[in-house]
């Protein structure tokens with residue numbers, strides 16, 4: 001396991017992923033009854049952008065820094081405020097990861113289950129939330145955690161699957177695992193982040209999903225470079241299975257702005273569509 005998210009914290013892909021994560025949590029919280037947030041690849045939770053790793057790549061400069069410099073659409077303000085709250089000194093120094101963001105929105109009746117395989121990252125996340133009984137943290141493989149924690153007892157859940165895609169076969173892994181997860185918890189809301197480098201593997205992924213999954217699926221894509229090099233992170237996507245009511249409307253409110261703010265030289269595109 002060589003991947004370290006601290007190089008990438010706050011980059012355009014994090015902004016896209018976390019804005020949608022917040023929209024999903026807000027949608028689930030329209031109902032009073034509690035839900036369970038399951039984060040299969042939790043990461044460290046909070047990233048110091050002044051660290052050597054973050055400073056080496058400075059990816060946040062073409063991500064969250066650009067967004068904070070503008071006035072934003074109302075639908076994205078909860079996410080923006082969450083980043084601002086992580087930086088009480090007002091200057092951008094910390095970037096909140098998915099468990100930190102979800103935790104900041106958690107109500108008394110909600111719960112969080114985090115899995116992280118890397119030993120020291122696991123230790124960090126475990127200590128970060130040790131004080132809170134609503135949070136349980138596990139050093140467990142992501143795909144094992146789906147077996148272990150689905151279905152949640154609340155029967156209402158949001159599952160974020162955010163792998164590092166270090167392994168060539170991560171897409172096939174997802175294709176094999178998602179139907180099994182859905183068999184355990186058919187009504188769960190699943191959000192799966194994926195990188196977009198060149199188009200053919202993404203199209204194959206979509207075709208496979210259509211064959212295997214009968215639940216409604218929504219796809220959001222944000223591409224900020226031309227899809228010309230298979231080695232480069234040109235964009236990313238989020239697959240949402242069982243999207244909550246009006247999630248598409250919510251995301252449509254800010255996705256065009258995200259693209260115009262984050263796109264390099266107006267390259268790439270943003271798209272939101274139902275996968276049918």
Ligand SMILES: C[S@@+](CC[C@H](N)C(=O)[O-])C[C@H]1O[C@@H](n2cnc3c(N)ncnc32)[C@H](O)[C@@H]1O
Pocket residue numbers: 001003005017040041042043044045096097098099115116117118121140141142143162163164
């Ligand atoms: C992309 S990062 C997660 C970022 C986090 N979800 C966020 O948005 O802030 C992927 C994380 O998954 C962890 N990881 C890698 N393989 C894993 C596995 N098989 N099971 C659980 N965690 C894994 C890595 O150590 C890394 O911290």
